[in-house]
Amino acid sequence: MEITVLGAAREVGRSAFLVRSMDSKVLLDFGVQLTKEPTFPIHVSPKDIDGILLSHAHLDHSGAIPLFYISGNTNLYTTEVTLELTKILIEDFLKISGFYLPFEYIDLLSMIKSTHKLKFNEKVSIKGFDATFLEASHVPGGASILLESSKGRLLYTGDINSRGSLLLRGANTNFGELDAIITESTYAMTDHPNGEDVEKEFINFAKEVIERGGTLLVPAFSVGRAQEMACVLKKHNFPYPVAMDGMALKVNDVLFRYQEYLKDSSLFRKSMESVEFITSWSQRKRLVKTPSVIISPAGMLVGGAAVFYNSEVSKKPKNAIAIVSYQIPGTPGRTLLEKRVAIINGKPRKVKAEVRQFDFSSHSGRKELFDMIKRIKGSPKVFTVHGEKESCIKFAEEIKSYFGLDAIAPKAGNTYII
Ligand SMILES: [Zn+2]
Ligand SMILES: [Zn+2]
Structure with a gap:
């Protein structure tokens, strides 16, 4: 061979x-x-x-x-x-x-x-x-x-x-x-840390941001990570609003049809029931002013609705961005993580929101x-x-x-x- x-x-x-x-x-x-x-x-x-x-x-x-x-x-x-x-x-x-x-x-x-x-x-x-x-x-x-x-x-x-x-x-x-x-x-x-510990750390952070009146953006890959984050929030009975946007919604439809590929299809269904699906600009504009968790692709901020959310959420210190996946060097997500800078319309801008990384690999x-x-x-x-x-x-x-x-x-x- x-x-x-x-x-x-x-x-x-x-x-x-x-x-x-x-x-x-x-x-x-x-x-x-x-x-x-x-x-x-x-x-x-x-x-x-x-x-x-x-x-x-x-x-x-x-x-x-x-x-x-x-x-x-x-x-x-x-x-x-x-x-x-x-x-x-x-x-x-x-x-x-x-x-x-x-x-x-x-x-x-x-x-x-x-x-x-x-x-x-x-x-x-x-x-x-x-x-x-x-x-x-x-x-x-x-x-x-x-x-x-x-x-x-x-x-x-x-x-x-x-x-x-x-x-x-x-x-x-x-x-x-x-x-x-x-x-x-x-x-x-x-080495990855213990999965349960990362979940708890993420949930506590999300609560903290919302309780200080902020919005938490979770840029997440549409395939898998977005749905997993909704499952994490559901598993821990997260008491505040959660919204999901972008291509992740199309992926949800596929996963509903192939539930045998999932570990716990009942947790998946329950988590989808408690998420608000975002499909319009009026919803998006309202959402960035609402204390809530927004799960949106792209996972490395290279496109998708997350780019809009990032430009809004990153302006205020009460808000936060949770990075929940690997960021390839050179992507806007990696720049955000390393330099606390967001690329808005091609130009760098200092991020005022808190940025935290969670190892959900x-x-x-x-x-x-x-x-x-x-x-x-x-x-x-x-x-x-x-x-x-x-x-x-x-x-x-x-x-x-x-x-x-x-x-x-x-x-x-x-x-x-x-
Ligand atoms: Zn892959
Ligand atoms: Zn790969």
Whole structure:
């Protein structure tokens, strides 16, 4: 088997890996890097590819796949929920990106038509490969992908969360014996605190802000994190108004139809019943003056209704912004966190509102990543990807010294034989 790294090498973004076994070639993900102007993985010719396997809906994994449908119809394989969520995210990407994108809506439609919808643990044959999608927990429908051929067994973690969350069950990490693993490294250098403690800390902070007459903005990814935050508030019987806006509402509709993908569908339904859904500008303008919690995408403030809320909420010291997910360097969310500055209409402005970070990660932390590697049977070659440069390099070094495995933080464009 041969792996060519096309992206997500020493960076978070544009995940894409080409895997070849004899004369079969498949792609694992084909995402975009969204930091500033969208950048794409290293080019591959669509006619060379026998299938694309998509781990989950996030654009850093899915956003460049429509490129394959401009002049062809490569088979795409993913879970049924991921397909629906990907459609929502790419539609929005086409609408709001503000940059020239080399594909159009019609290419997205061809992509949807060429998709084979799978369930977790279902095995599918793609030329010389058998592929199985394992529950990865990171977002609804999210999967790790096991690729088997006569040449070996390769596991691609995608984005994975072994601990699970209030919304999703923990990942299935029973990979068995492997010849290679491509693992994410987002939090390879950071341990997550206890989940229950983070929930309580967040609830106390939200109460404190509202009780001093402020509004709390929670920028959250539309897929998963927004719903999880509503579940956290519901679980702790949060006594004040909670509103949800933007694309998260479309995602709610999908999750209502696929409740078997959720850990606790009853908590999900109850939390949705107690949230006010925001769909108009009059509601938005009222809301920023109301002591309440506003859950709104985008999670890194790169677009969506959260940009409007941020420009209003950040003006007053009684208000607050709770950062509840990973912020890619260079995004407005990261700038807010590090410099207490908001980018309003392209210009920086000092933020007067309180800014607090809460570790609600949907990625495995350091301990979970090491536990996962420890449990693998055989002596696989390990590729550490999807992390900031230092994390990928250090993670590979540590795997080498603790487990004696051949571990590499690959560079984009490199090909490895396994
Ligand atoms: Zn992701
Ligand atoms: Zn990712």
